[in-house]
Every structure is written in structure tokens, then in C-alpha cells.
Amino acid sequence: MSQITHDIDDNVHGEDQTGSQLNDEGNGGGVVLKKGPWTAAEDVILVDYVNKHGEGNWNAVQKYSGLSRCGKSCRLRWANHLRPNLKKGAFTAEEEQMIAELHAKMGNKWARMAAHLPGRTDNEIKNYWNTRMKRRQRAGLPLYPPEIVMQAFQDSKHGQGTGEINDGDGCHHDFMEKNNYEMHDAIFDSLKENQGILPFVPELSDISANSILPNVLGSPPYCNFLPSTLPNQDHLQETSVSFIGSNELNTNGFYPFNHFKDNTSGKIAESFGLHSPLDHGASSYGSICYSHSLSNDNYSTSKPTSEAVKSELPSLQYPETEFVSWGSSPPPPLNESIDVLIHSPQPPYALDSGSSPLSCCFLNEFLYQQAKALNYSKNNWSDKSSSSSIATPVDRAESSALNMYETEWEDYADPVSPFGATSILNEHPVVGTNGKSWDGWEPFQTFSGNNEKLQSVDQVLAPKSENQSMSLLNLTWPDVLLASDWHELYSEHDGMNHAGMIDASDDVKRQ
DNA sequence: AAGCCACGCAACCGCCCGTGT
DNA sequence: TACACGGGCGGTTGCGTGGCT
Numbered sequence A: 001m002s003q004i005t006h007d008i009d010d011n012v013h014g015e016d017q018t019g020s021q022l023n024d025e026g027n028g029g030g031v032v033l034k035k036g037p038w039t040a041a042e043d044v045i046l047v048d049y050v051n052k053h054g055e056g057n058w059n060a061v062q063k064y065s066g067l068s069r070c071g072k073s074c075r076l077r078w079a080n081h082l083r084p085n086l087k088k089g090a091f092t093a094e095e096e097q098m099i100a101e102l103h104a105k106m107g108n109k110w111a112r113m114a115a116h117l118p119g120r121t122d123n124e125i126k127n128y129w130n131t132r133m134k135r136r137q138r139a140g141l142p143l144y145p146p147e148i149v150m151q152a153f154q155d156s157k158h159g160q161g162t163g164e165i166n167d168g169d170g171c172h173h174d175f176m177e178k179n180n181y182e183m184h185d186a187i188f189d190s191l192k193e194n195q196g197i198l199p200f201v202p203e204l205s206d207i208s209a210n211s212i213l214p215n216v217l218g219s220p221p222y223c224n225f226l227p228s229t230l231p232n233q234d235h236l237q238e239t240s241v242s243f244i245g246s247n248e249l250n251t252n253g254f255y256p257f258n259h260f261k262d263n264t265s266g267k268i269a270e271s272f273g274l275h276s277p278l279d280h281g282a283s284s285y286g287s288i289c290y291s292h293s294l295s296n297d298n299y300s301t302s303k304p305t306s307e308a309v310k311s312e313l314p315s316l317q318y319p320e321t322e323f324v325s326w327g328s329s330p331p332p333p334l335n336e337s338i339d340v341l342i343h344s345p346q347p348p349y350a351l352d353s354g355s356s357p358l359s360c361c362f363l364n365e366f367l368y369q370q371a372k373a374l375n376y377s378k379n380n381w382s383d384k385s386s387s388s389s390i391a392t393p394v395d396r397a398e399s400s401a402l403n404m405y406e407t408e409w410e411d412y413a414d415p416v417s418p419f420g421a422t423s424i425l426n427e428h429p430v431v432g433t434n435g436k437s438w439d440g441w442e443p444f445q446t447f448s449g450n451n452e453k454l455q456s457v458d459q460v461l462a463p464k465s466e467n468q469s470m471s472l473l474n475l476t477w478p479d480v481l482l483a484s485d486w487h488e489l490y491s492e493h494d495g496m497n498h499a500g501m502i503d504a505s506d507d508v509k510r511q
Numbered sequence B: 001a002a003g004c005c006a007c008g009c010a011a012c013c014g015c016c017c018g019t020g021t
Numbered sequence C: 001t002a003c004a005c006g007g008g009c010g011g012t013t014g015c016g017t018g019g020c021t
Helices: A002-006 A040-053 A059-065 A071-082 A093-106 A110-114 A122-138 A146-158 A173-177 A182-194 A209-215 A220-229 A233-237 A263-272 A282-289 A334-343 A357-380 A393-397 A400-408 A451-461 A466-475 A484-491 A506-510
Strands: A021-023 A032-034
Touching (some): A040 A059, A093 A110, A093 A122
Antiparallel strands (some): A021 A032
């Protein structure tokens, strides 16, 4: 911007900008076209031209207006800076939410995302996202709020769910039609992007959601995917064959990754530090990552573990959470649930050669997130809680990364919460179900040792309904990953369905 | 107060792709 | 089929700003 003012008196043609000029191809008269920052004079010329001739045919701009800019440069300048109704300034909370939601579904389709954000340009969104992504990666935080992943998944699962993101023209073109699992690739991309950035992110095999999903989309395994493919209670109780082959949760309460059948698992396990001494420092990070202890002894036939952390589980859904309705199905018996998840005989989501690759996607994501959570907690919270399985607010507040995170989202801090924005171990959010504030969440401490709450664990682990299963997916996000910023952010919005209410921008109309 | 540095942001460029002729 | 054109996106660069010394 300032560059423009600096050059305001510069001539439009042939000003001295070393290396910024070139003979544009296809330019006929060999006119030297200018590169570099636009001047105010150039802006005036371009605006005037567009006002007279309208948008499009950008190569004609140079021809008829005398601008020494290539058509493309003119288009970009107009689209990103000069066109009317451009919204400048920081992104609002709504916009941020929208971006996250859209990116979860679309990936790096900036222009398409911009269509849902009136006044915003693709470039602006891209810059915002990249900056945000860097920040979150540095903080060891997930790019997507789990709720968005859930919803995106649900959308893809239902095929038409993306209708929430609806262009003003009433159709969603290829996004709707191309593939419904684009979101998963987006997540995969994010996952891969983290490789090399986050030292604890395991290398992923060349898994591509798109490469594998077409084989199953539309087929029962896909249609049923994780939710409805979760073995039902009765079936599971009869289970005698473990798809994993062993019957233990590891001492940290995580699934034994080493039993997964791809190379990824081993690497994940390594990055997980499962065999590190931390394994035995159970309470250290298990207590931190997973706020809800499943501290009964009868939850499975799993190999008993001595450490308190054995009962530590990933994020748990409680009945209070309204993320999804649990329906009328009574919660299954507690002592079945975990094994249900692990020992089911070739469940469709098992990481087996014949299983649904889509489930692998989410499991990989799950593993990744858990790995992140573990390392995150190891780095930040270890030794903070030696005797208690509950991380204190102070503990969490002391996390530098978390503090950073808190700073990032401080605007959304919940003043009511004892933890404010740092309460990432709090109860899972209720995303966009009723627009309620999250203020009503109970700190997780109040759940500790609460049998009723523990029962809800089972609800998560052995859902029967589709919705329940979605929450099961949510379970795979450790509490530590359920960044409160998202929750706080979303709390300000009445659901995540704004997209469909936003008219397509001019960009879309041009398309 | 001044200098240095890291970071975020705005903007541009090059490559690529899709579409129309 | 080839070409021109518009558009999308990743990468890069430069500037401004805030924190630290």
C-alpha cells in the first residue's frame, strides 16, 4: 500500500524499477510493461477503464488505457484492491470460522472460499490461512477444530451435506459433484504439511484419500464408515477375534499402534514415544492429554495396567454435550466399550487391507493428533502432575505454547470459564447446535471420577446411532486438541451453517 | 533512544489448468 | 488440435511493526 503512495508521482510508463520491466509476450508493439507495485496513477487509470468497459478482457486494458501493465496484472490489481465492496481489515470471528470450515471442506481452494466471504479475496484468505497455519503448527495445534472435521465428514458421508456451503447461484459446481471426500484430502494435506515441520509428526505413507476412496465410495463400507460400522453391542460381545490381534490398550490408554498393519503405525508409535520412559511416567502426560479418567477396573479384558494412566482415554463425550444427540439408545455397558472398539472382528474401519480406507484416513488423523497431543503434553506439561491425573488450570496455563494459543484467541476467551481460553481440557464443545454459549461447560475436574460421566464414555465408545458414531469420531481427538479457541469462537455463532446464507461474490458470478 | 531481529501481512510473479474459438 | 485468454494457486519478496537488547 505504502508503495503506491511512494510512487504516486512516478510516471506510469517506464519508471525506474530495475528488473521490474519486461516485454510481455503477446503484447504486440513491444511495449515495456511495468512490474512491481502499482501507483495511484495506475490505479486511477485502471479503475477508470473498468468503469467504462467493465471487467474482463484484461489484455485490452493496456491496449486502450495506456497502462503499461499486462492484463493479468490488471486483473489482479482490480480483483484484490480496486474493485468495489472489498472488505479490508482483520477477519472477523465469523469469517475466521468460515474460513476454517471452508478449508476443511475445500482445501486450498481460495477463490472458492472467497466466494463465501463477501469482500474478501482469495489472496487475502490464503495469506490469512497460511499465517494462521504457521502459527498453529508452531503451537502444535490442529489446524481444524474437530467439530469442523466432524461436520465435514458428515457432509461427505451424506453426500449432500455440503449443501450448507452453497453458492449463491444455487449450485456448488464441482465441489459438490467432484468428490465428497475432498475434505479428507485436505486433512491429509494438512497432515502431510506438518511433516517436517513438527518433529513428532510421523511420516506418512503415500496414502491419498482420493486414491483410495473412489474404490469404496458408494459402497457399503463407505456408506457405513466408522459411525454405523461400529460393531453393535451384541455382535461385539461375541467377539472372540481381535482385529488387532492383541487385547490391550497400551498403558497410556491409547490404541496399540504397533498393531496397525501399515508402516505408519510403527512410526507413529515411535513418534508417540510409546516405548519411552514416559510410558511409565504414566500420570505425566496421560493425565494431561486426557482429562477424563476411565478409572474403573472392569472396563475390559484388556491387559490391566498398573499406572493410573491406563485409564486415560481420549476425548470423551458427555451426555451434557449437545454436539450430537445421543438419541434414545441407552448407553451400552461400560465394560464392553473399549474392547468393543479394539477387538471387534474385522470391523469395517479396521486398518486392514480390506477395510474402508476412509476410516484409515481418520484413524491416521487420529493417530497424528494423538501424537501431537502427546508430544505437546510431554513438552509442556510433563512433570506438572505427578500425583493427580488431572492437569490443573495452572499447569495448563503454564504451557508456553498454550499461552501463545491463548493469546491468539484471547478475544474469544470465555470469561466465565476458570481457564479462559486455556481450558482446552474442558468439556467438548457443543458446536453450533443451538448457538448457546459455552459458558455452561463444566470444567472437566467436575467430571473426574464421576460414574455418570464415565458412562458417557461408553456412549462414545459404542455408539449405535449415526450421530453417536460421529461423536465417536470426536472421541478420537484428545482433549488437548480440542482447542478452546475454536469453541470460544464458535460459541459466538449460531451453528456453522452461515455459508449457505452468504451470497456468492462477484468472483463467483464471474466464474 | 537506537539498533537488531523475528514475525505478520500485503502484494506480486510464475506456473499451471480450464475454457472458448 | 492449437492457440489465446482468464483464472487459480503456490511461492516469494518487501515492508511495517512489535519485542528485545
